[in-house]
Amino acid sequence: MRAAVERIPCSDDSFERDAAAHVDEQLHATAVRTDRMFAWLMGLQWLAAIAAALWLSPRAWSGMESSVHIHVWSAFLLGGILSALPIFLALVHPGAVLTRHVIAVAQALWSALLIHLTGGRIETHFHVFGSLAILASYRRWPVLVTATIVVAVDHALRGVWWPESVYGVAVASPWRSLEHAAWVLFEDVFLAWSIRQSLADMQRIARNQVRLERARDLVEEEVQLRTRELHDQIGVRMRAEKQLAATHQQLLTAARRAGMADVATSVLHNVGNVLNSINVSSSIATDRVRRSKVSHLAEAVELMERHENDLGDFIANDPRGRQLPGFLKLLAKRLQDEHGEVLAELDALTSRLDHVKKIVSAQQSHASAGGFVERTEAVQSLDEALAFEASSLEKHGIEVIREYEGLPAIELDRQKLLQILVNLVRNAKDALLEMPSGQRRLTCRIRPSGEQRFQIVVQDNGAGIPKQNLTRIFSHGFTTKPHGHGFGLHSCAIAVREMGGCLSVHSDGSQCGATFTLELPIAAPSGAPRNARQTIEADCQLVG
Amino acid sequence: MSLYRPFAARQNLLLAVWLLALLAGFAWLQLHASTPERQAPAPREWPASSRLKLNADGCTLLVFLHPYCPCSRATLEELARIMTRCRGRLEAQVVLTLPGDERADWERLEYWKAAAAIPGVRPAADVDGCEARRFGARTSGQTLLFDRGGALRFAGGITASRGHSGDNAGEDAIVSWVLDGVADVVEAPTFGCGLPLEPAQGGPARLIEE
Numbered sequence: 123m124r125a126a127v128e129r130i131p132c133s134d135d136s137f138e139r140d141a142a143a144h145v146d147e148q149l150h151a152t153a154v155r156t157d158r159m160f161a162w163l164m165g166l167q168w169l170a171a172i173a174a175a176l177w178l179s180p181r182a183w184s185g186m187e188s189s190v191h192i193h194v195w196s197a198f199l200l201g202g203i204l205s206a207l208p209i210f211l212a213l214v215h216p217g218a219v220l221t222r223h224v225i226a227v228a229q230a231l232w233s234a235l236l237i238h239l240t241g242g243r244i245e246t247h248f249h250v251f252g253s254l255a256i257l258a259s260y261r262r263w264p265v266l267v268t269a270t271i272v273v274a275v276d277h278a279l280r281g282v283w284w285p286e287s288v289y290g291v292a293v294a295s296p297w298r299s300l301e302h303a304a305w306v307l308f309e310d311v312f313l314a315w316s317i318r319q320s321l322a323d324m325q326r327i328a329r330n331q332v333r334l335e336r337a338r339d340l341v342e343e344e345v346q347l348r349t350r351e352l353h354d355q356i357g358v359r360m361r362a363e364k365q366l367a368a369t370h371q372q373l374l375t376a377a378r379r380a381g382m383a384d385v386a387t388s389v390l391h392n393v394g395n396v397l398n399s400i401n402v403s404s405s406i407a408t409d410r411v412r413r414s415k416v417s418h419l420a421e422a423v424e425l426m427e428r429h430e431n432d433l434g435d436f437i438a439n440d441p442r443g444r445q446l447p448g449f450l451k452l453l454a455k456r457l458q459d460e461h462g463e464v465l466a467e468l469d470a471l472t473s474r475l476d477h478v479k480k481i482v483s484a485q486q487s488h489a490s491a492g493g494f495v496e497r498t499e500a501v502q503s504l505d506e507a508l509a510f511e512a513s514s515l516e517k518h519g520i521e522v523i524r525e526y527e528g529l530p531a532i533e534l535d536r537q538k539l540l541q542i543l544v545n546l547v548r549n550a551k552d553a554l555l556e557m558p559s560g561q562r563r564l565t566c567r568i569r570p571s572g573e574q575r576f577q578i579v580v581q582d583n584g585a586g587i588p589k590q591n592l593t594r595i596f597s598h599g600f601t602t603k604p605h606g607h608g609f610g611l612h613s614c615a616i617a618v619r620e621m622g623g624c625l626s627v628h629s630d631g632s633q634c635g636a637t638f639t640l641e642l643p644i645a646a647p648s649g650a651p652r653n654a655r656q657t658i659e660a661d662c663q664l665v666g
Numbered sequence: 667m668s669l670y671r672p673f674a675a676r677q678n679l680l681l682a683v684w685l686l687a688l689l690a691g692f693a694w695l696q697l698h699a700s701t702p703e704r705q706a707p708a709p710r711e712w713p714a715s716s717r718l719k720l721n722a723d724g725c726t727l728l729v730f731l732h733p734y735c736p737c738s739r740a741t742l743e744e745l746a747r748i749m750t751r752c753r754g755r756l757e758a759q760v761v762l763t764l765p766g767d768e769r770a771d772w773e774r775l776e777y778w779k780a781a782a783a784i785p786g787v788r789p790a791a792d793v794d795g796c797e798a799r800r801f802g803a804r805t806s807g808q809t810l811l812f813d814r815g816g817a818l819r820f821a822g823g824i825t826a827s828r829g830h831s832g833d834n835a836g837e838d839a840i841v842s843w844v845l846d847g848v849a850d851v852v853e854a855p856t857f858g859c860g861l862p863l864e865p866a867q868g869g870p871a872r873l874i875e876e
Contacts, residue, residue, distance in 0.1 A: 179736030179829065183806075183859035186765055191736060192698050193829075200691035207684045224681065231688060238695060241740045242830040276692075284700045284827065 137332060144328035145321070149261060154217040156259045160225045161212035163256070164205035167232050171197040174239050193239050201235060204228050222257075226265040229253040230272035251309050258313040261320050266310050273306055373598065377609040384610070392481050392513045400474045407467035415456045422450055477513065498536045500568050501526050504578060507543035508566065511551055520554050520562040527569045529576055533645045534621055542614045542625075546580040546638050549610065552603065553584030553636060574644055575623075581637040587629035595627055618642070699828040702855030703805035705821075712816030713800050718759060718790065725813050725844050727758035729824075730798050732806035733775045735859035737829035741807040742777060744824040744837050746784045751837075752844045758787045763795045763803075763861045795863040806858030811840050819843050822854030829857065 175197035181188040208228040211221040233249040240246045250273060257265045429436035429443065436443035508515070508522060515522060547564070554562040567579040587595060587602075594600045596615040601608035611625075618625040623642035629635065712720050720726050729745055731738045742760070749758060760781035762772065772778050772791040781789040792798055801810055811820035820843060826834035836854035843849040 178739070181734070181736070183732050183735050183862075185860050185862040185864060188734070192695070193736070196691070196695050200688070200695065203684065203687050203691065207680065220681075224684075227685075231692070234692065235695075238699065238830070241737075241743075242826075242832045280696060284696050 137329075137336075140332045140335075141325065141328040144331055145324050148324055148328065150217050152259070152261055153222060157212040157216040157221050157225065159259070160229070160256075161209045164208050164212075164225075164228065164232075167236070168197075168201045168205045171201040171232075171236060171239055174236070178240065196235070197239060201232075204231055204235065222260050222262065222265050223268045226257055226268040227272050229257060230269040230276070233273070234276050250306065254306070254309050254313060258317055261317050261324070263314040263317050266313055266317075270306055270310055274303060277302060377613055380609045389481060392511075393478050395513055395517060396474045396477045396481070400471055400478075403467045403471040403474065407464050407471065410460055410464050410467065414460050415453055418449075418453050419457070422446060422453065480509070481513070495533055496536050497531050497533050498539075500529050500532055500539075500576060500578060503536060503539050504543055504566055504568060506540055507547050510540075510544050511547050514551060515547075515564070518551065518555060518562065519559045520551060520564050523563065523565040525565065525567040525569075527567075529568060529570060530644065532576065532642070534642060538617045538621060539642070542617055542640060543578065543580070545610045545614050546640070549638075550580055550582035550584065550636075553582050553586070556585040557583065571641055575641055576644055578640045578642075579637060580640075581635065583635040585636075586632045586634040587627065587636050588632050589629075592627060592629060596625070696827075699830060699857070701828070702823065702857055703860065705808065705856055706802040706804050708802040708808075708810055708818055708821040709800075710818050712812050712818075716797060716800055718761070718797055720812060720814075720816055721757040722814055725756050725811055725819070727756055727840065728801060728803075728810045728812070729758060729760045729781075730792075730801070730803035730806065730808045730861060731760055731762050731777055731781075732859045732861050733762045733764055733777055735806040737825075737858045738777065738806045739780075740825045740829045740831040741809070741823070741858065742780050742784070743831045744834065745781075745787065745809075748824065748837055748840055749784055749786045751841045752786075754786060756786060756840075756844045758784075760787055760789045761792045761797055761803075762789065763792045763798045763806075763863070765794060765862050765864065795861060798861050799863055804861055804863065805856045806861055807856050808858075808861075809836060809840070809856075811843060813843075820849065820852050820854075823856035823858070824854070825857055827857055 172194070175191065175193040179191040179193040182191045205228065208221075208225045211218065211224055215221050230250070230253065233247075233253055236249050237243070237246045254266060254269060257269055425442070425446065426433060429440075437446055438444070504524075504526075547566075550564050554564060561583070563583050565579070565581040567577070567581070569577050569579070571577045591600075591602065596611050597608075598612045599608035600612075601610075615625050618640060621642055623640065626639045626641070628637045628639070712726075718728065727745075727748070729741065731741065745758060745760070749756060760777065762775065762777055762781075772789075778789045778791075781787050790797075798804075798808075801808075803810075805823075807823045807825065809820070809822065809824050810818060813819055820836070820839050822836050824834060824836040824840065826832055834854070835851055839849040839851045839854065
């Protein structure tokens with residue numbers, strides 16, 4: 123900005139014209155102001171003259187007869203005329219050249235009148251010099267010339283016709299005239315010099331003012347330019363933010379869909395496993411029923427009906443009749459066995475259907491709306507997560523180790539916690555699949571962390587995480603799974619952040635297993651959650 | 667905006683009338699101030715019948731004043747200057763003239779007190795104007811200078827114009843005579859109000875001195 127101000131041209135014609143216009147404007151304002159001041163002064167002088175005449179010479183005497191003194195009439199009439207025109211011009215034409223010259227004439231004549239009314243007192247002569255000084259308020263030396271001329275003419279005329287009134291003697295000495303004039307000129311010279319200095323100051327101030335005005339114009343232009351640029355930048359940024367918000371919304375939708383797909387996959391996977399068992403049980407039961415010997419019982423019954431009239435003889439004498447009791451005994455035993463097998467299969471079927479029911483129920487619970495802080499148990503949530511994956515864990519021969527330390531009841535979003543834990547357990551399970559069967563071990567711990575927080579640790583001895591991936595594992599879209607989306611851990615980290623907690627990971631590298639530590643407050647944090655997405659990268663501790 | 671606003675012819679006429687009115691007014695005022703009052707001849711010698719005292723050791727100055735004449739204030743101021751310039755070689759009496767029935771408390775009059783305050787000046791009250799008539803004084807401010815022998819050396823006013831203080835021929839003449847025994851002029855115009863010289867009905871003429 124300083125550079126801009128320094129670029130202001132100060133010597134061109136327009137600059138000088140503007141400065142001169144400022145000076146003219148100031149001089150005019152001064153003239154108007156001074157004219158109005160003199161209008162008041164003229165009125166005051168008139169009143170003062172009348173008062174002085176009434177006080178000093180109210181009446182003229184001739185013996186014991188008296189009349190109003192001529193000084194009173196002079197003050198009233200002559201003083202009135204003297205003040206009338208200057209007041210009129212000052213009010214009607216303030217600032218005009220002629221106005222101030224008329225005022226100068228009137229002011230000089232007021233000196234003469236007052237001197238006369240006060241009997242030529244030396245003190246009243248100070249009015250002349252005071253008037254010149256006041257006239258200098260116009261900052262125009264010509265008014266001093268006018269006033270001086272009036273004084274000179276007054277002295278000259280009275281010196282010619284009434285020299286005694288000026289010089290006290292009938293024959294005026296030229297040196298006395300010069301002396302009188304010299305004192306007036308003495309003041310005129312210094313007043314003129316003062317006016318010149320004042321005008322020089324005004325011109326200097328006017329130049330500075332023009333410079334400042336131009337600087338202000340430059341600054342305003344600069345400000346307007348910057349403001350426009352800023353508006354443009356703000357517009358661009360707002361559009362970018364809108365786009366970012368839309369993208370974020372799309373990502374959330376995609377993450378939600380991916381999560382739903384994950385859940386659906388998981389549910390279908392688990393339900394499918396159980397359905398296989400159900401199908402096997404159903405086939406076995408069907409096969410048992412199909413291969414049942416019940417039809418032989420019907421044949422025996424039909425045989426007995428044919429011989430119902432001689433059933434005893436038939437059983438006793440007929441060779442086929444003699445085999446019938448043994449046949450029935452054998453058949454009964456066989457049917458009992460079949461009944462037991464079918465019942466066993468039906469029990470298994472019922473059990474697996476119940477398993478399906480639990481899976482569906484758990485999924486319904488898992489999928490229900492979250493966001494509600496409720497009082498719950500960390501152990502219960504972790505067990506639910508493990509139960510959610512129980513069939514898969516069992517199927518793949520994963521040993522689950524529970525190390526729970528005592529914790530008070532916690533207050534948090536239970537659904538959100540369950541979602542996180544299911545995700546961690548499922549990731550651990552997937553990591554363990556790369557290990558040979560019989561060595562797959564999943565350790566789940568719950569322990570306090572200070573007085574107000576607790577930790578849930580999900581540790582596996584599975585595939586582990588390479589160091590280079592540790593820093594990206596919570597990033598959006600990062601995954602090591604062939605069919606993964608990279609949403610799971612990212613969503614978990616966001617959810618943890620929203621709950622006022624922190625999710626950290628530790629791994630010694632590939633084939634060394636991984637430990638995910640979820641740390642949460644025992645009581646839900648008060649107030650609105652922070653913008654978890656903005657702080658997730660900084661808050662999640664990545665321990666290599 | 668131009669600082670000059672042209673005036674119409676009507677306003678120029680107004681300006682001319684104004685200047686002429688002022689010229690006439692000041693001329694009339696000056697004419698009045700410079701017109702002396704008519705004077706009667708003063709006695710060439712100190713009247714023997716006067717109750718005023720002649721200074722046997724020096725000059726005696728008599729100043730006759732109207733007690734209420736505003737123009738005579740300047741006369742007293744000039745008298746003070748004369749007394750100062752004469753450095754004690756002059757005695758002066760200010761004679762205030764009034765009819766006998768006007769008032770009795772002379773000491774409270776402004777000019778009595780002003781005269782009494784000037785060193786070498788004694789105020790006196792000339793009741794009924796007997797002394798004024800005796801000395802031929804008809805105008806307030808009339809001043810007479812007598813030498814120690816009672817001879818009249820100056821008669822006239824000691825102001826340059828009516829009620830106007832400042833250098834004047836009368837003052838210079840008196841001072842010159844008192845100090846040097848010579849004077850260029852022996853007369854000067856007197857500016858002031860007419861003295862009350864009509865005697866009161868039945869009242870005796872009196873002279874009251876300080």
